[in-house]
Amino acid sequence: MYHLLKGFHEYLTRKDEFSVIIIGLDGAGKTTLLERIKTLYNDTPGLTPDKIAPTVGQNMGKITLPSTILQFWDLGGQRGIRSIWHRYFGDCHAVVFVIDAEDRERLGEGWEVFDGVLKHPQILGVPLLLLANKQDNPRSLSVEEIRNDYEEWFRHKQDSSRRVYGEEIELEQRRERIASLDVMGISALEGTGVRAAIDWLFIRVQNSKRRDEMDGNNR
Ligand SMILES: Nc1nc2c(ncn2[C@@H]2O[C@H](COP(=O)(O)OP(=O)(O)OP(=O)(O)O)[C@@H](O)[C@H]2O)c(=O)[nH]1
Ligand SMILES: [Mg+2]
Incomplete structure (x- = not known):
């Protein structure tokens, strides 16, 4: 009887665990975001921004939501680490790509790297969220401006590669993904928009294609 009740209790309190990776160029604010998420959702606060150094390798953090654990992997963005x-x-189960909306000079580099990620067959069908960080800075581009900038960059890329045989179909697939891409504005420094981004992730991982694979494996 005890085992039956214990099993039932475990079933009721079971939490599914999902992995979310946080990527983007160096200096975009990924670690500041991860530490902000920890502060907002955990009893033990994350590091304050003055204690954060550039990431060499990865940082990990976990938060617990209703019947769900989100495990974050914040990966270093320096050129050599991107590989x-x-x-x-x-x-x-989800990818968060962080853009520094303040750094106009590196936007092109950011889109080049973002496009390389979108191209990757392993993340086809995985929820992808683009975060325009540093919205606390009045000089930062808005969500709308960030989206337009990316679309313009992509159109330009499409035009210049029309002549390359075979690339057009691949670009078309990416265009569809871009059309349904969600972009949200945040300030990792002040925490604005971070809860909305976590709500988005919470909903999207439950319906992720990879979740079906996970359930299939548990059967
Ligand atoms: N104004 C402002 N500054 C921010 C924000 N988020 C991060 N920063 C600053 O941006 C700089 C880089 O932040 P990090 O979190 O270390 O950036 P990262 O993306 O982890 O960089 P790597 O680890 O090198 O890949 C730091 O000086 C942060 O304080 C933000 O929302 N607003
Ligand atoms: Mg970092």
Whole structure:
């Protein structure tokens, strides 16, 4: 009887665990975001911004939501470290790409890297959220401006690669994904917009294609 009740209790309190990777160029604010998330959702606060150094490798953090655990992997964004990102693509349930909306000079570089991520077959069908960070700075581009800038960059890329055989179909697939892409504005520094981003992730991981695979494996 005890085992029956224990099993029933475990069933009722069971929490599904999902992995979310946080990527983007160095300096975009990924670690500041992860530490802000910890402060907002955990009893033990995350590091304050003055204690955060550039990431060499990865940082990890977990938060508990109703019947769900979100496990975050914040991956270093420096050029040499980006080559490890793909190792996380196969197992993650969602991808968060952080853009520094204040740094206009590096937007093009950011889109180039973002486009490389979108192209990756392993994340096709995985929920993807683009975050325009540093919205506390009045000089930052708004969500609307960030979206337009990316679309313009993409159109330009499409035009210049029309002549390359085979690339057009691939670009068309990406265009569809971009059309349904969600972009949200946040300030990792002040915490604005962060709860809305977590709500988005919470909903989207439950319906993620990879969740079906997970359930299938547990059967
Ligand atoms: N104004 C402002 N500054 C921010 C915000 N988020 C991060 N920063 C600053 O941006 C700089 C880089 O932040 P990090 O969190 O270290 O950036 P990162 O993306 O983790 O960088 P790597 O670890 O090198 O990939 C720091 O000086 C942060 O204080 C924000 O929302 N607003
Ligand atoms: Mg970092």
